[in-house]
Structure formats: C-alpha cells, structure tokens
C-alpha cells in the first residue's frame with residue numbers, strides 16, 4: 001500500500017472509532033477529541049450548540065472553525081461539505097439553504113456516512129444527502145455547488161497531491177461560488 005493510502009486508512013480507522021462514540025464518550029476517550037487525547041483530533045472543539053439547525057446527535061466534538069458561518073450561504077444554494085462526519089456542519093447549512101436548496105456531505109469513513117444518514121432520516125430531512133467518497137476525487141458533478149465548506153481534514157494536507165482537495169473543490173464549485181475551509 002502507498003504511504004498516502006496507509007495514512008488515509010489510519011485516519012479512516014480513527015474516525016470509525018469516533019463515529020461509534022457519542023460526544024461525551026469521545027471527549028473522555030484517549031482516541032477522541034477531548035482534552036486527555038494527545039491525538040491531532042483534539043484541536044477540534046468549537047461550540048456549535050447555539051447555531052440554528054444544531055443537531056446534538058451529529059456533534060461528536062469534531063467541529064472546527066464554523067465554516068458555514070463564513071460561506072454566506074443563501075436560500076436555494078447547493079452546498080457541499082467536505083469531510084462531513086456525522087453531519088454537524090451539513091445540518092447547520094441546510095437551515096440556510098432552506099428547502100429550495102440542498103446540502104451534500106462527502107466523507108470517506110463509512111461509519112460516519114452511516115451515522116449522518118441515520119441522523120438525517122431520524123429527523124426527516126429531505127434537503128441533505130451524504131455520499132461516501134474521497135475529497136481528492138469528490139463524487140459530485142462539476143460546477144454543481146454554489147458553496148463548498150470543509151473543516152479539519154487531517155488526511156488532506158499531507159499527501160503528495162496536497163493540492164488535490166483544493167482542485168477538487170474548484171471543480172465542483174460553480175462559477176462565482178464561495179469556498180470556506182476551516
């Protein structure tokens with residue numbers, strides 16, 4: 001296996017573990033995002049709880065930088081969230097796009113996709129969907145998005161093709177789209 005693929009597999013394994021924990025367990029776990037962890041995951045602890053659309057089931061303590069707050073999302077926009085986890089940023093974004101818009105969450109960890117879909121189904125959301133895929137090859141049609149957001153994508157910057165996620169985001173972004181990464 002190539003070093004890039006090995007690294008991604010390691011990241012995927014860690015996020016699979018985190019996906020199976022709730023926020024409290026995650027924060028107190030040594031492989032989670034809380035204060036006792038020495039892993040890089042512990043840089044992510046932004047408070048999302050006051051944002052409209054906040055869904056506690058989707059908040060695994062991984063939120064970082066509140067990217068949707070900088071994307072200036074309008075009603076009717078198609079928004080793509082790169083590294084969507086359990087749907088935390090997507091559920092905030094769907095409030096801003098309203099029913100006339102749509103949010104597509106992309107994540108390469110199957111357990112995160114499962115959790116995000118369960119969260120969306122439980123609440124009957126029909127303007128958000130989750131697709132499993134790598135942000136270096138985003139599974140969305142070119143020019144589809146008015147807004148692209150992403151938070152704390154630890155696998156992305158260390159690959160040989162460090163620019164791949166940026167290029168991917170550019171491809172899926174429509175002309176004049178806004179990209180907000182935290």
Ligand SMILES: C[S@@+](CC[C@H](N)C(=O)[O-])C[C@H]1O[C@@H](n2cnc3c(N)ncnc32)[C@H](O)[C@@H]1O
Pocket residue numbers: 011012015044058059060061062063064082083084085086087088089106107108109112133134135136151152153154155156
């Ligand atoms: C910090 S977490 C989730 C953040 C999420 N926005 C939140 O607030 O909970 C980052 C997510 O990115 C995913 N991820 C990391 N590298 C990725 C890649 N190359 N392609 C797709 N997903 C990736 C992980 O599986 C993880 O679910």
